[in-house]
Amino acid sequence: MTEINQDTVIKTTDITKIYRIGNIKVSALRGINLEITRGEFVAIMGPSGSGKSTLMNIIGCLDTPTSGQYFLNNIDISKLNDNELAGIRNKEVGFVFQTFNLLSRTNIYGNVELPMIYSKDRVANKKRRILDAIESVGLSDWIKHRPSELSGGEKQRVAIARALVNGPSIILADEPTGNLDSRTGEEIMLIFQKLNNEGKTIILVTHELDIAKHTHKIIYLRDGIIHGQEEVKKQLSAEEILREMPRLEDRLVENI
Amino acid sequence: MKRLLENIRIAFQALFLNKLRSFLTMLGIIIGVGAVVAMLSIGAGAQQSVIQSVQGIGSNLIIITPGNSGEENNLGARFMLAGQQVKLKADDLQAIERGATLITKAAPVVFNSSIILYSNSSTQSSIYASSEKGLELYNMDIEKGKFYSKSDVSNASNVAVIGQTVINKLFGKIDPIGKIIKIDGKNFKVIGTLETRGTDTFGNDQDDFVSIPVTTAQNKLYGLDSYNMILAQSTSEEVIGEASEEIESILRRHRGIRFGESEDFSVRNQTQILDVISTITNIFTVVIAGIASISLLVGGIGIMNIMLVSVTERTREIGIRKAIGAKNRDILIQFLVESIVLSITGGILGILFAILISVLLSNYTVLDTSITTLPIIIALSFSTVVGLFFGIYPAMRAARLNPIDALRYE
Numbered sequence: 258m259t260e261i262n263q264d265t266v267i268k269t270t271d272i273t274k275i276y277r278i279g280n281i282k283v284s285a286l287r288g289i290n291l292e293i294t295r296g297e298f299v300a301i302m303g304p305s306g307s308g309k310s311t312l313m314n315i316i317g318c319l320d321t322p323t324s325g326q327y328f329l330n331n332i333d334i335s336k337l338n339d340n341e342l343a344g345i346r347n348k349e350v351g352f353v354f355q356t357f358n359l360l361s362r363t364n365i366y367g368n369v370e371l372p373m374i375y376s377k378d379r380v381a382n383k384k385r386r387i388l389d390a391i392e393s394v395g396l397s398d399w400i401k402h403r404p405s406e407l408s409g410g411e412k413q414r415v416a417i418a419r420a421l422v423n424g425p426s427i428i429l430a431d432e433p434t435g436n437l438d439s440r441t442g443e444e445i446m447l448i449f450q451k452l453n454n455e456g457k458t459i460i461l462v463t464h465e466l467d468i469a470k471h472t473h474k475i476i477y478l479r480d481g482i483i484h485g486q487e488e489v490k491k492q493l494s495a496e497e498i499l500r501e502m503p504r505l506e507d508r509l510v511e512n513i
Numbered sequence: 514m515k516r517l518l519e520n521i522r523i524a525f526q527a528l529f530l531n532k533l534r535s536f537l538t539m540l541g542i543i544i545g546v547g548a549v550v551a552m553l554s555i556g557a558g559a560q561q562s563v564i565q566s567v568q569g570i571g572s573n574l575i576i577i578t579p580g581n582s583g584e585e586n587n588l589g590a591r592f593m594l595a596g597q598q599v600k601l602k603a604d605d606l607q608a609i610e611r612g613a614t615l616i617t618k619a620a621p622v623v624f625n626s627s628i629i630l631y632s633n634s635s636t637q638s639s640i641y642a643s644s645e646k647g648l649e650l651y652n653m654d655i656e657k658g659k660f661y662s663k664s665d666v667s668n669a670s671n672v673a674v675i676g677q678t679v680i681n682k683l684f685g686k687i688d689p690i691g692k693i694i695k696i697d698g699k700n701f702k703v704i705g706t707l708e709t710r711g712t713d714t715f716g717n718d719q720d721d722f723v724s725i726p727v728t729t730a731q732n733k734l735y736g737l738d739s740y741n742m743i744l745a746q747s748t749s750e751e752v753i754g755e756a757s758e759e760i761e762s763i764l765r766r767h768r769g770i771r772f773g774e775s776e777d778f779s780v781r782n783q784t785q786i787l788d789v790i791s792t793i794t795n796i797f798t799v800v801i802a803g804i805a806s807i808s809l810l811v812g813g814i815g816i817m818n819i820m821l822v823s824v825t826e827r828t829r830e831i832g833i834r835k836a837i838g839a840k841n842r843d844i845l846i847q848f849l850v851e852s853i854v855l856s857i858t859g860g861i862l863g864i865l866f867a868i869l870i871s872v873l874l875s876n877y878t879v880l881d882t883s884i885t886t887l888p889i890i891i892a893l894s895f896s897t898v899v900g901l902f903f904g905i906y907p908a909m910r911a912a913r914l915n916p917i918d919a920l921r922y923e
Binding site: 314317319320339340343344346347348352354358359360362371372374375376419423 | 516519526527530829830832833834835836837838839840841842843916917920
């Protein structure tokens with residue numbers, strides 16, 4: 258048994274993932290050893306085909322490794338069945354996707370409530386927690402609106418509120434700024450940085466170095482193995498960048 | 514419970530989003546349930562009114578007719594009977610009246626059809642000839658005047674009691690009591706009129722007849738020495754079977770039928786007739802309802818079809834829900850609830866549709882309908898089962914989706 262530090266949220270030992278496509282075996286991951294401690298803000302980078310989606314699926318408990326062990330919050334995930342994985346996802350993981358993935362027919366409140374609907378635990382002050390989560394991303398005035406009435410950045414903020422509502426161990430963001438313009442993307446990064454300052458563990462999957470530099474640590478993935486990792490020496494502050502970045506409408510006004 | 518309500522809310526939301534599609538899908542169930550319930554209510558109504566009209570003839574009646582209905586299908590026996598000219602005569606009636614202990618009264622019946630004349634009006638009507646006991650046996654009531662008496666019967670008097678339709682056709686507003694009418698050219702004095710009895714289940718006018726003493730009909734009009742049938746009334750409903758058997762044995766003895774030979778007459782009672790009618794209408798109802806339930810099946814297939822489409826359309830939603838922590842069972846229940854909501858809503862609309870149809874039918878046609886709770890309960894549970902049965906496969910497909918693939922689905 259591997260010795261696990263109390264502060265360790267994620268620990269993987271020699272994780273591999275082999276896909277079978279017909280008779281061909283494709284190794285997407287070839288032995289990943291990773292440890293992420295509580296409160297860290299980590300970026301996983303890598304070109305397409307590097308296995309970062311596969312790794313993200315495993316870290317997010319959407320998939321299980323072919324071999325190796327994965328501990329999330331001291332729970333061995335590797336051997337769980339579909340329903341147990343669903344329970345872990347519900348409790349321990351908050352997802353933020355590139356394409357937002359909100360329920361289009363449900364209003365903002367309903368979307369943020371969704372993880373609680375599938376939660377086994379009886380939570381007190383359910384409504385309060387939902388409203389708090391929505392308030393933390395600054396959308397309190399929009400709770401009755403549908404996602405289609407929101408801008409891309411606002412949608413992503415709803416997704417973050419949804420990820421927060423069950424108080425997960427990790428927030429897993431897969432290219433969260435990929436569908437947003439740079440200013441809106443920076444605003445999303447600002448929220449992540451604030452959440453991290455409040456102690457949330459955030460794992461960010463991205464292929465943009467500028468985005469990755471907002472985190473503490475960058476893990477480079479290539480051909481299914483960790484190619485290297487480095488501490489970010491000069492962390493970018495979304496707050497500062499936003500201050501210097503003129504608003505789009507301001508620029509338009511200047512040009513007239 | 515909370516989650517079930519949530520699922521029902523989601524289901525209605527999904528159904529309202531595609532109103533036309535949901536309605537068209539439900540139409541199969543609406544028509545199916547509507548047809549089944551309407552058919553069952555028509556069947557129940559028909560049965561009730563047939564039973565009422567059989568009971569309306571009189572109560573606890575035993576009907577004795579010449580010839581054996583059991584052998585009518587046997588060609589040889591039929592020729593034999595035709596050759597023998599089997600008849601029921603006055604001595605048979607006397608034998609029954611003397612011997613039977615379980616009957617209150619018995620009366621002969623001769624029926625025919627004759628031309629009836631009064632001044633310039635004429636009509637063709639039924640003639641029911643009986644004895645003075647016929648009034649009660651036939652459940653008739655005198656409106657004005659009186660029924661013919663025992664002495665009228667023994668004297669073969671030319672007296673007549675007439676029904677309302679005959680009065681309307683011949684007399685109009687004139688009081689018919691004491692007037693002389695001609696039946697097949699013979700003069701008869703009208704001594705009484707009968708209360709109206711309306712039409713029976715088959716739409717026959719039950720007031721279009723004239724009743725005269727049986728002896729008069731036999732001797733003066735039709736030249737008969739026999740009766741068409743003999744009616745008897747048992748002392749109570751419970752003993753009607755025994756009374757029938759008693760009459761049967763009296764007549765066997767009286768007519769000299771040896772042991773082992775079959776009767777040349779038949780004895781039937783109202784209970785048997787009602788049983789036969791119930792059996793026939795039940796078979797009719799079940800067959801029609803069975804045919805109607807095929808459309809319920811087709812409706813169910815429609816539900817399955819649309820649920821499969823719905824699952825495909827909402828693959829991404831399923832992916833989101835699963836990523837966020839929905840278990841396979843949660844997705845299964847969500848889609849199952851949706852198909853059941855679809856079919857139960859259809860079922861309820863179908864029942865309303867059936868109620869509308871049967872109200873219209875009983876108000877605007879001769880058909881009587883009777884909506885009972887049983888077919889409604891059956892139809893509702895049937896449509897629930899249809900929703901469950903045809904919803905389970907699409908729901909299982911939804912539940913089994915891999916969340917990674919489902920999230921990537923465009």
